[in-house]
Amino acid sequence: MAAKSTEEIYIGLDVGSTKVCCIVGLHEEGVAYPSIIGVGVAPTSGMRKGVVVDVEETVSSITAAVDEAERISGIAIDRATIGVDGGHVQSLNSKGVIAVGRADQEITVDDLQRVEEAATAIQLPPNREILQVFPRSYTVDGQTNVKDPVGMNGVRLEVEAHIVTGATPAIKSLERSIYQAGIEIQGQVLVPLAAARAVLTKRQKELGVAVIDIGGGTTGVAVYEEGDILSSSVLPVGAGHITNDLAIGLKTDVDRAEKIKLKHVRAHVGKANMSEKIRLEELDGDDNFVTRRELQDIAGARLEEIFQLVRQELKKAGKDQLLPGGVVLTGGGAKMPGIEDLAKELLGLPAAIGKPEGFTGIVDRISDPAFAAPVGLMLENMSRAHSAPVPGRAIGQTVDRIKGIFKNLLP
Ligand SMILES: Nc1ncnc2c1ncn2[C@@H]1O[C@H](COP(=O)(O)OP(=O)(O)OP(=O)(O)O)[C@@H](O)[C@H]1O
Numbered sequence: 001m002a003a004k005s006t007e008e009i010y011i012g013l014d015v016g017s018t019k020v021c022c023i024v025g026l027h028e029e030g031v032a033y034p035s036i037i038g039v040g041v042a043p044t045s046g047m048r049k050g051v052v053v054d055v056e057e058t059v060s061s062i063t064a065a066v067d068e069a070e071r072i073s074g075i076a077i078d079r080a081t082i083g084v085d086g087g088h089v090q091s092l093n094s095k096g097v098i099a100v101g102r103a104d105q106e107i108t109v110d111d112l113q114r115v116e117e118a119a120t121a122i123q124l125p126p127n128r129e130i131l132q133v134f135p136r137s138y139t140v141d142g143q144t145n146v147k148d149p150v151g152m153n154g155v156r157l158e159v160e161a162h163i164v165t166g167a168t169p170a171i172k173s174l175e176r177s178i179y180q181a182g183i184e185i186q187g188q189v190l191v192p193l194a195a196a197r198a199v200l201t202k203r204q205k206e207l208g209v210a211v212i213d214i215g216g217g218t219t220g221v222a223v224y225e226e227g228d229i230l231s232s233s234v235l236p237v238g239a240g241h242i243t244n245d246l247a248i249g250l251k252t253d254v255d256r257a258e259k260i261k262l263k264h265v266r267a268h269v270g271k272a273n274m275s276e277k278i279r280l281e282e283l284d285g286d287d288n289f290v291t292r293r294e295l296q297d298i299a300g301a302r303l304e305e306i307f308q309l310v311r312q313e314l315k316k317a318g319k320d321q322l323l324p325g326g327v328v329l330t331g332g333g334a335k336m337p338g339i340e341d342l343a344k345e346l347l348g349l350p351a352a353i354g355k356p357e358g359f360t361g362i363v364d365r366i367s368d369p370a371f372a373a374p375v376g377l378m379l380e381n382m383s384r385a386h387s388a389p390v391p392g393r394a395i396g397q398t399v400d401r402i403k404g405i406f407k408n409l410l411p
């Protein structure tokens with residue numbers, strides 16, 4: 001393939017519980033969205049519930065996905081924005097207050113940086129670190145809801161920031177795996193926030209919306225309001241747990257249970273005949289019939305649990321049944337037939353499936369809810385490269401830099 005300036009190439013790498021996915025985007029000047037020129041996917045081993053449990057196995061899964069993306073794109077991949085996942089992730093909203101620095105009281109970029117530092121000066125338990133910081137809104141001398149205070153005049157500047165933290169050991173083992181696969185980490189983004197980036201419109205975020213990314217081992221939730229992130233979390237349960245439940249309930253192995261799930265299970269049965277007998281060819285023996293009710297009872301219990309936990313997250317954010325933009329479902333679990341109806345019923349909100357759209361290139365492959373997060377990571381990689389170091393990102397960048405230094409110390 002013809003040589004391309006690497007400056008126009010952006011890479012997202014999502015190491016999920018069931019698949020590693022690497023997306024290569026090529027950005028041409030004057031075009032809003034990059035063209036997808038490479039996609040690499042490999043089954044994951046070595047991950048559980050979004051956390052690395054075996055570095056060596058994870059490295060070989062990452063290498064397989066990156067190799068495929070390199071083959072397809074003709075690009076040598078040595079850097080990426082990566083996704084962070086797992087139940088260890090927590091988020092909180094914090095406030096910072098400072099006195100404006102300049103004698104003439106004009107607010108500068110330097111003030112934004114200082115006030116953000118004040119907001120992140122929080123007591124974190126040992127073994128926990130800040131992953132991402134988002135300034136949500138500023139208050140200047142009591143005037144609330146200021147989006148960009150630079151150039152305004154004031155004495156007292158306050159910020160409300162959304163802070164995402166993660167457990168250091170989990171982050172370290174992910175970083176080590178990615179580093180050992182030969183990839184430099186250019187940024188770390190919480191998986192549901194990456195998915196949101198790929199599927200939400202500005203208008204939905206203004207209205208109030210939540211992304212629910214139902215993966216194999218985790219379910220990520222990100223809530224937006226007035227254009228900004230309000231809350232984010234990762235629950236340690238996903239669509240893979242339905243497979244495990246089926247394996248136990250039907251006394252079979254996980255591979256067969258997965259096939260049965262994909263072929264027969266629906267998230268919402270509607271008016272289906274629950275006594276209908278379904279023949280499970282995957283099971284041995286003559287007596288391999290189950291009723292639809294038996295299947296649905298197993299899968300339904302887990303789906304209900306997932307949506308109940310999601311609803312608790314919405315409640316914590318004060319948004320239970322209060323999101324005019326509804327919920328957008330992503331992740332492989334969003335492909336289960338009838339999932340929108342179940343989400344509507346259990347969350348009391350409008351629901352839709354979110355797929356990355358509006359791209360050119362290898363679009364058939366990525367037009368899939370399971371590709372929302374990896375495509376969003378590629379977009380993050382692009383926006384970080386394009387945006388000048390805005391103060392809103394300053395701390396994130398400091399964290400990245402510190403990690404860069406730390407990485408050099410790794411074996
Ligand atoms: N058509 C489908 N119907 C039902 N479930 C599906 C379908 N396709 C994929 N899944 C499920 O989606 C899950 C994988 O989703 P995804 O690829 O988003 O996970 P992941 O990113 O690897 O994991 P995680 O985000 O939890 O770390 C698997 O449990 C798989 O069975």
Ligand SMILES: [Mg+2]
Pocket residue numbers: 014016017085191215216331373
């Ligand atoms: Mg995922």
